[in-house]
Amino acid sequence: MKWKRSERLVDMTRHLLEYPRELIPLTFFSERYKAAKSSISEDLTIVKETFEEKGTGKLVTVSGAAGGVKFIPKVGSADVQEVISLLMEELGHSDRLLPGGYLFMTDLLGNPRLMDRVGKVFASAFAETEIDVIMTVATKGIPIAHSIARHLNVPVVIVRRDSKVTEGPTVSINYVSGSTRRIQTMVLSKRSMRSGQKVLITDDFMKAGGTMVGMKNLLEEFGCKLAGIAVLVEAEHLEDVLVDDYLSLVKLRAVNEKDRTIVLDEGNYFAEGGN
């Protein structure tokens, strides 16, 4: 059955969105739709222009025999700003305040639509960076890690606090927690990563950055390289943060448990050239 252009556009859009950062040969589309490559090229031009105009992402064309087309998720600054504002509004509610000055964020991390947007925002910032793996530590960073990973089309590895039989042989390290100065352990399955891979670290919250340093040390044990750090919320910290380059969406400036006030600011996403 021959497809009409309108049907091709719908199915092509669906396919490109479902397979981000994957090189799709033009022959795949021309065989699927029983259409000439010239028609497919015209279709792709329409998709490309619409995607770029509406801030969905870029379509990159690779020419030559091994060529094809690749969808790179990219959000516009206005969309990033909207996600940041939404997070700040949500996080500013005084009923989020927990003993010790922590913020309740579990509901936000359990919102798949919000996590999808956060993931796309970070994937967008790292669109031009070589990344092979996303790393996070259990439990709260996992939704963010998976969302970034889906938009970047790379696997997720999850660092744990304790070793489990289902992980197989593991590599473990000790590190000093930045704020409490306690010695803690991190464990990662040996099969998780290969030497030479480039790793993006992510987590939901960062204060002194001790957990980040732990993950950095752990990936070095695997012979891997740090490609970047993405944090949903960073908290004001008196001393220097233990890691240099990171992107954050929101900064928690201060909490007052007595007055039950929360002071939030934008993170460094735009300042650090995230978009």
Place this chain on the structure above:
Amino acid sequence: MKWKRSERLVDMTRHLLEYPRELIPLTFFSERYKAAKSSISEDLTIVKETFEEKGTGKLVTVSGAAGGVKFIPKVGSADVQEVISLLMEELGHSDRLLPGGYLFMTDLLGNPRLMDRVGKVFASAFAETEIDVIMTVATKGIPIAHSIARHLNVPVVIVRRDSKVTEGPTVSINYVSGSTRRIQTMVLSKRSMRSGQKVLITDDFMKAGGTMVGMKNLLEEFGCKLAGIAVLVEAEHLEDVLVDDYLSLVKLRAVNEKDRTIVLDEGNYFAEGGN
């Protein structure tokens, strides 16, 4: 700026895929594209036919003043079969065998594309079931839970083994692990669910079903109702499984640690009317 039909189709497809199970008023599209509602209706017919023909999902039209259109993700049987076969092929490799007859699955759970497909398969099975929340237990079920949740457009709640300050006040229960008969604890943030909500439970692996019973008891503590159980891999178990209705994609029949063989079968997805 007025949009051409071809551009509307691309952007409309993107929007519908990004907002599954959300009622989108026709006015949203007619304002966005500066087009008459009659044109939008024609566009939607094209999207609907293409989605239904290619197994992307259904477009449900709700008429009347509060009406609009809703995209319901649905996969065809052939796609489900493909996901099951892929899982069986991957899980059958003898190097996945761990001491105690466990299977290494961490890499599969860390593959966002595979998890997305698994999530869509389960979302498809529960497309006609009322579901308000997806529940799982940390850590390995989280990617599956989030993927199902994204396709069903509902939040995820994560049960933990231990209470953490960042969860706020919690409800905890004790339960008996099905296979080891040990008493274990489960903890869930009090803010996670409201009385009367319908909950889909999911996990990566189920043997006797003790963890599932634990989660079932926990949701009853919240005055919630069990809406279904979705399991990636169930393992053969001599006695009756402790839960009645569940869907599984793969069944682990037997492992032989000496010969290093793994015997797998299809789960009960099709038998239980998952599609």
